[in-house]
Amino acid sequence: MKFTVLAITILAANLALAQPTNFNTQRNWSMNKKELMIGLGGTSFLGDLGGANKTGTDYSLRDLDFPSTGFGGSIGYRYRFHPYYATSTILNIGMVRGDDAKTADLIRNSRNLHFRSPIINLSQRFEIILLANEKIGRRFNIPGLKGFKDHNEQFYIFTGIGITYFNPKAKYNGSWTALRPLRTEGQGLSGGPAEYLPVTATIPFGVGLRMGINRFWRLGIEATYVKTFSDYIDDVHGVYYDPAQLATPEAAYLSNPASQNAGWFGPGNQRGDKQNDAMIYLNLTVY
DSSP states (O other), X not given: OHHHHHHHHHHHHHHHHHSOEESOSHHHHHHSSEEEEEEEEEEEEESXXXXXXXXXXXXXXXXXXXXXXXXXXXXXXXXXXXXXXXXXXXEEEEEEEEEGGGOOOHXXXXXXXXXXXXXXXXXXXXXXXXXXXXXXXXXSOOTTOOOOOOEEEEEEEEEEEEEEEEOOEEEETTEEEESGGGTTTOTTSTTSOOOXXXXXXXXXXXXXXXXXXXXXOEEEEEEEEEEESOSOTTSOOSBXXXXXXXXXXXXXXXXXXXXXXXXXXXXXXXXXXXXXXXXXXXXXXXX
């Protein structure tokens, strides 16, 4: 009799543990608050150079330039302090680029500017979990006991603040040359604009979806639009400066390498549109 009671008690306890449990309990909450994440994916630049086959769209997704897509990665720490809210510290490292030669837009193609720049972005994000299906299934893998699988699916949006380091370069005589020291628009020279800093504040906006591989591992995908407060990610902002006043032949050429319709791009003519640059990240992420 004692053996029967003991057996029934153990079976009842196991069945109770096997029942699906909503995430919104203290027990599950304490198990899912802190996560490390690693991401890998592509980057795209939205700015003055390259882009789609029309002008005036460099601030929007309509100007996506797939031939100039770069690669990047991320590492971060996520702290979920509420069932529907989390905050993440993310470090993104990648390369962005743009090339007027790759667009069919006549003005951009004739201008013939290009660049690439490493991007190091540190951001603090605030996440809102819009939809979640989070349940813990059976505790033990008992043969013949079906159902009660683990679930951890989340759909979320986020924004935040950040800071980005950049260093635009262009190719000259086969070598990539830093553009900021060349002052290609006369930055800091007589009659030119002020010199720009190689850092800018940023605001990320994004959406993500993640799913549980098992009780401890998650796999997700994130799309992030990064608004910057600089129009110099690609070293292009204002008007053409007199090449004769630049310090070196290298600076003069990289300030204006136009090979056709050169009369459109003389000193004082528009070189950029003064619209702040932006970037896009698309990452596969493991938590």
